Amino acid sequence: MSREKILAAVAKNKPTLTPLPEIQDFGNPYSDLVAQFTSVLTTIGGTAVEVRNWEEIQQYVQTHFAGRRMVTNLAPLADMAQQSWLTSDPHSLDDVGLAILEGQFAVAENSAVWVTEAEMGQRVTPFIAETLALVIKKSAILPKMHHAYAQIGAVEYGFGAFIAGPSKTADIEQSLVLGAHGPKSMVAFLID
Amino acid sequence: MNHSEAADKFNKDFDRTTWHDETLWWVRQKRDRAAFAIPEWEDLRNMASQIKHNVLSNLDTYLIEFEKNAKANGITVHWAADAHEHNQIVLSILKEQGIQQIVKSKSMLTEECHLNPFLVENGVEVIDTDLGERIVQLADEPPSHIVMPCIHWKKEEIGVLFHKHLGTPEGCADPSTLTLAAREHLREKFLTRRVALTGVNFAVAETGEFVVCTNEGNADMGTHLADVHIACMGIEKIVPKRKHLGVFLRLLARSATGQPITTYSSHFAKPREGQQMHIILVDNGRSRQLGREEFRNSLKCIRCGACMNTCPVYRRSGGHSYHNAVAGPIGSILAPNLDMTKNADLPFASTLCGSCSNVCPVKINIHEQLYSWRQVLTKSGHSPTAKTIGMKAMAAVLSSPSVYRFSGKIGRLTLSNTPFLVNNSLNPWYKQREMPEPPKESFGEWYKKNRK
Secondary structure (H helix, E strand, O other): OHHHHHHHHHHHHOOOOOOOOOOOOOOOOOOOHHHHHHHHHHHOOOEEEEEOOHHHHHHHHHHHHOOOOEEEOOHHHHHHOEOHHHHOOHHHHHHOOEEEEEOOEEEOOOOEEEEEHHHHOOOOHHHHOOEEEEEEEHHHEEOOHHHHHHHHOOOOOOEEEEEOOOOEEOOOOOOOEEOOOOOOEEEEEEEO | OOHHHHHHHHOOOHHHHHHHHHHHHHHHHHHHHHHHOOOOHHHHHHHHHHHHHHHHHOHHHHHHHHHHHHHHOOOEEEEEOOHHHHHHHHHHHHHHHOOOEEEEOOOHHHHHOOHHHHHHHOOOEEEEOOHHHHHHHHOOOOOOOOOOOOOOOOHHHHHHHHHHHHOOOOOOOOHHHHHHHHHHHHHHHHHHOOEEEEOOOEEEOOOOOEEEEEOOOHHHHHHHHOOEEEEEEEHHHEEOOOOHHHHHHHHHHHHHOOOOOOOEEEEEOOOOOOOEEEEEEEOOOHHHHHOOOOOHHHHHOOOOOHHHHHOHHHHOOOHHHHOOOOOHHHHHHHHHHHOOOOOOOHHHOOOOOOHHHHHOOOOOOHHHHHHHHHHHHHHOOOOOHHHHHHHHHHHHHHHOHHHHHHHHHHHHHHHHHOHHHOOOOOOHHHOOOOOOOOOOOOHHHHHHHHOO
């Protein structure tokens, strides 16, 4: 059995046990978390939109994304989009033009948004849509990744992802192109 | 072909070598800007290095903990002692499913195991879905860089390649158009393939989950549409606790490309409903390297590629000159562990300037290990022949004062009177070098004359 062979070799060859370091969170250096999040998201190709309420999100969506197939699992936007997608074959989401989902919280230092399977509806949703919109409470922007993992804690999920901006590649001569496989654009609605 | 021969070939095209050099240096500068913007950067490096040291010192326990938690999450865990066993496990999963086509996102481990050629030989079609990897795959080449697989390709050449394989217009070299063509080509593969294979950036012992980082979203497009997800990881990819990911995710993308984080950091804990999830834990020499005290720190590597981008030798010799899945400084300390004879040249492909160690996010003493490998390889008779002869001649000259003085005199006379005897194509020291004016006398001779 390779399992026993590997474990025995590792046990024999490992160095003397050294302790784990304390993980500090290095505090919050940002005076304005919304501004920091917005600034980073803009540099990595995303768009941050501050809104006061759900009506403003609806208006923004109607202005910018009219005519696209929309999916969402957010109750306040239910009348704008289809519902049946939640139980359909994930392959059928190929033509989704806009997916609007909720982000649990965001991280100011790198503009990453934490989204788990529960918010995704289907795992593939935030990756397959042409545009991904994530709704995040302004009060749910944390300074750094250490704060993010403190927030996640020991909670169980099947799948979760930090998502920072639209899908991108620079594999051809280091030229940045948005929309490698996933969303070509990404909007973060920062709501009061 | 050894490293210096391959580098020589790469250097034949002077402008291209300069272009390659400058492109990678630009990435190194982006890394600097990202790192310098974090006041606690050095603390993070120390923390990451200490976490990894703890992992190595307790790896068997963490592997067992990871296995237990992953199984409880519904993931099937496999163990592979070597590349062959790893490849066999992948093939057996495919056979069980009756599947002959897969999509694959980036995994340096599968490059190390030569999985693609193995699967192709066994009748399986493999589609690499990272854009850079797809480009080198269409060109029938291995990646030349672990983060930027086709960094050695020019856009005009990619245009020609895509015209042939993807039907883009002849002469088109626009990165946006070419990327869009690849997107459409690969979207069809994502929608039709039932098995997706990925690598693993980090696996958490505490929770049994694993994290895959991409910018393109190709790992997610593959796995969330597939019935079966196979994840392949080296046993050293373990981190003890979920909170440790915070340290590594802050370091990884900043070190790799200067981004604050990759677009996607996907945490796979349980299979999707109705999906199968497999993870293969691969040793392939890692437990052996763990037992080599002076080289075990190489197992801390998180595959960011920063040491390659900064290396003056890598930048001017290209990734393929290292003839190993992982190129550059880190590859040169990992490769001799895999095959001492085949890779004996690699620790010598360095100036030992130490820039690699300075940028390494987990503080691996890369240049010191390169130096140590030279000693180990020379003692065990693996050092390159020309170097051994040269060193023996030098030792003979330096060990005898009279021979040393005589040689110095001959050298000075030769350089002054018959420079063509040494300045010719047979002497590698004259490549890209101008020799200084030889002094008329040695210091010893001067001292004898002037001593009062």
